[in-house]
Amino acid sequence: MIGMGILQGMAVTARNFVGSYFEKDRLITVQYPEERNPLPENYRNFPFLPYDGDDPHAGLRCVACKICEKECPPQCIYIVKSEDKKPDHMGKPQFYPKVFDIDISVCMSCQICVEVCPFEAIKMDKVFELSRRERFDALLLRKSDLAKSNEYYHSICPTDATEVDAKLAEAAAKKKPAPPVAPAASAPTA
Amino acid sequence: MTATIQTLEPIERPPTTMGSRLDGELLEVSMGPQHPSTHGVFRMNVALEGEIVRKLKPVFGYLHRNHEKIGENTTYLGSMPYTDRLDYFCSMTNNWAYALSVEKLAGIEVPERAQYLRVILAELTRLQNHASLLGFLLNDMGAWGTPLMYAFREREKILDLFESLSGSRMMCDYMRFGGCRCDTPPGWMEHARKLVDAFPRFIDELEKLVVGNEVVIARTQNVGKLSAELAINAGITGPMLRSCGVNYDVRKVDGYGFYPRFKFRIPLGAHGDTYDRLMMRVLEIRESVGILKQAFEQVQAGPIMNPKVKIRAFRPPVGEAYGRIEAPKGELGFYLISDGGTNPYRYRVRPPSFINLTVLEDLCLGHTVADVMVILGSVDIVMGEVDR
Numbered sequence: 001m002i003g004m005g006i007l008q009g010m011a012v013t014a015r016n017f018v019g020s021y022f023e024k025d026r027l028i029t030v031q032y033p034e035e036r037n038p039l040p041e042n043y044r045n046f047p048f049l050p051y052d053g054d055d056p057h058a059g060l061r062c063v064a065c066k067i068c069e070k071e072c073p074p075q076c077i078y079i080v081k082s083e084d085k086k087p088d089h090m091g092k093p094q095f096y097p098k099v100f101d102i103d104i105s106v107c108m109s110c111q112i113c114v115e116v117c118p119f120e121a122i123k124m125d126k127v128f129e130l131s132r133r134e135r136f137d138a139l140l141l142r143k144s145d146l147a148k149s150n151e152y153y154h155s156i157c158p159t160d161a162t163e164v165d166a167k168l169a170e171a172a173a174k175k176k177p178a179p180p181v182a183p184a185a186s187a188p189t190a
Numbered sequence: 191m192t193a194t195i196q197t198l199e200p201i202e203r204p205p206t207t208m209g210s211r212l213d214g215e216l217l218e219v220s221m222g223p224q225h226p227s228t229h230g231v232f233r234m235n236v237a238l239e240g241e242i243v244r245k246l247k248p249v250f251g252y253l254h255r256n257h258e259k260i261g262e263n264t265t266y267l268g269s270m271p272y273t274d275r276l277d278y279f280c281s282m283t284n285n286w287a288y289a290l291s292v293e294k295l296a297g298i299e300v301p302e303r304a305q306y307l308r309v310i311l312a313e314l315t316r317l318q319n320h321a322s323l324l325g326f327l328l329n330d331m332g333a334w335g336t337p338l339m340y341a342f343r344e345r346e347k348i349l350d351l352f353e354s355l356s357g358s359r360m361m362c363d364y365m366r367f368g369g370c371r372c373d374t375p376p377g378w379m380e381h382a383r384k385l386v387d388a389f390p391r392f393i394d395e396l397e398k399l400v401v402g403n404e405v406v407i408a409r410t411q412n413v414g415k416l417s418a419e420l421a422i423n424a425g426i427t428g429p430m431l432r433s434c435g436v437n438y439d440v441r442k443v444d445g446y447g448f449y450p451r452f453k454f455r456i457p458l459g460a461h462g463d464t465y466d467r468l469m470m471r472v473l474e475i476r477e478s479v480g481i482l483k484q485a486f487e488q489v490q491a492g493p494i495m496n497p498k499v500k501i502r503a504f505r506p507p508v509g510e511a512y513g514r515i516e517a518p519k520g521e522l523g524f525y526l527i528s529d530g531g532t533n534p535y536r537y538r539v540r541p542p543s544f545i546n547l548t549v550l551e552d553l554c555l556g557h558t559v560a561d562v563m564v565i566l567g568s569v570d571i572v573m574g575e576v577d578r
Contacts, residue, residue: 002404003404004402005401005402005403005404005406005407006403006404006405008398008399008402008403009398009399009400009402009403011398012395012398012399013336013399016340016395026343040350040353040354040357040375041354041375042353042354042355042356042357042372042375043353043354043357043358044357044358067502071265071267071268071502072268073264073265073268073269073271073272108271108361109358109361110270110271110361110363111357111363111371112267112268112270112271115371115501116501116502118502124357
């Protein structure tokens with residue numbers, strides 16, 4: 001009978017309309033700035049540089065090897081390597097990035113810098129409220145904006161951060177037996 | 191140099207059946223690129239006789255981003271996030287097609303769990319692509335919003351799964367050469383299984399909503415008929431080809447991934463009209479749900495990445511490879527030529543929606559302007575893939 005299809009469809013619409021007031025899993029509106037949905041742990045948005053210890057400059061794990069700069073598909077990373085070595089938070093002299101800029105107006109959060117980094121020195125952040133009034137400078141994150149503590153990394157990605165810490169500790173333990181004197185000798189000079 | 195405005199070539203006046211026309215001349219109308227139902231920045235130059243389409247010329251390139259040339263100037267891995275931006279509804283299948291062609295080029299094996307995960311993700315992508323296509327198609331027909339909102343409600347659940355797995359809803363960038371980037375978070379499989387078990391309920395509902403609807407039937411049956419001969423000659427693939435009754439599905443023909451391990455049927459149409467194309471999507475969703483259920487039973491814990499593959503300075507041997515998969519829109523292929531360096535020498539995409547769009551004029555001739563929108567909707571295009 002003509003019209004039956006339309007009536008059937010309207011019954012579906014009516015059921016959905018009523019359900020949107022009573023079905024629990026469909027009452028999903030969140031009053032955004034006050035309430036927030038929790039982000040999944042794997043969520044990623046723009047990279048940052050975790051640092052160990054208290055000093056954001058000495059504690060950076062980055063040694064300015066420039067691998068991420070080379071591998072970054074949209075070429076949004078700019079690094080200037082230091083000429084001298086400075087002691088890192090363990091007291092070991094290392095090269096460090098004199099300049100480390102990420103242009104987040106270009107960055108597409110693809111995570112390739114994180115994957116290629118051999119030093120666990122760059123990780124994905126979870127910030128997304130980054131609107132700015134200016135188009136250029138405010139969206140160019142400098143080293144001081146990018147450096148965030150390892151505790152912050154633990155707070156956003158607990159599982160990952162614990163794994164990374166274990167990996168770094170293991171690598172440090174492996175290195176120690178070979179030159180047992182070197183770190184002790186360099187420590188007083190630093 | 192002065193700018194030239196692109197116009198249609200002079201048209202011979204076709205024999206008209208309507209005697210009482212104003213002057214019998216064709217009216218040239220430019221539909222798009224800002225038209226709400228052109229699915230992005232797509233333009234059609236349409237020559238109309240009254241309301242009847244007599245000539246149609248698609249104009250595209252508004253979203254051209256030089257994808258292939260960028261692919262030749264970045265590393266193999268660097269192109270992976272760019273493939274997400276091709277067909278931004280189905281980034282998982284784009285990733286798979288690209289990973290497959292690089293794996294073919296370099297002869298990389300993929301671990302078992304990664305293969306199952308790829309099948310699961312590709313079929314979830316098919317579910318959400320077809321669901322949202324049905325919504326858009328009905329939106330074009332004038333069912334403002336309602337079916338589209340229902341479809342997006344279901345799509346959102348699948349996107350949440352993608353986000354908790356890969357970190358991003360649409361730009362997943364999840365697959366890697368020789369596996370997948372990371373393993374599933376705890377509870378992901380159960381969540382996905384629950385979602386898939388509940389999905390047929392949505393399809394039943396959508397079928398009740400539209401399939402028997404007299405308006406939908408009147409608007410779609412015998413509209414935009416595509417013959418099997420033309421479809422094969424024009425290189426049409428995917429649900430559009432199968433709606434003409436041609437049994438061709440890369441999942442069965444190539445048997446890539448672990449598809450030979452699953453039992454599923456290929457739905458076929460008989461008429462090749464818009465209604466068949468619409469129903470093809472409904473039936474494919476049902477088959478995909480079947481594949482997903484089998485995959486959830488078979489998937490085992492295990493490694494997810496081939497440990498032999500280098501992440502940094504990946505150089506495949508000299509050679510060429512064409513990897514293709516059955517993306518939700520049709521056959522998606524990547525053709526790569528390697529000269530042994532870190533960048534591909536040639537990087538070519540075979541996009542299904544671009545090639546499916548080539549028969550648009552043949553489908554639309556003789557129909558009204560209102561039907562053009564419906565036919566275009568049933569072709570299932572995404573401009574990110576058409577223009578690249």
